[in-house]
Amino acid sequence: MKFVDDLAGAIYDIFKFFIGSISYFLTGMIIVAVLMYLIVWIFGLFQ
Numbered sequence: 001m002k003f004v005d006d007l008a009g010a011i012y013d014i015f016k017f018f019i020g021s022i023s024y025f026l027t028g029m030i031i032v033a034v035l036m037y038l039i040v041w042i043f044g045l046f047q
Helices: 002-045
Strands: none
Touching: none
C-alpha cells in the first residue's frame, strides 16, 4: 500500500509541475502578445 501511495504522489507531483509550467508559459505568451499588439496598433496610428 505504501508503494501505491508513493507512486500516486509522484504522478500527482509530475502533473502539477507540467500544468503549472504550461499555465505560466501561456500567461506569459498572452501578456507579451497583448503588449506587442498594442505597440503595433499605436505605431499604426502614426502612419
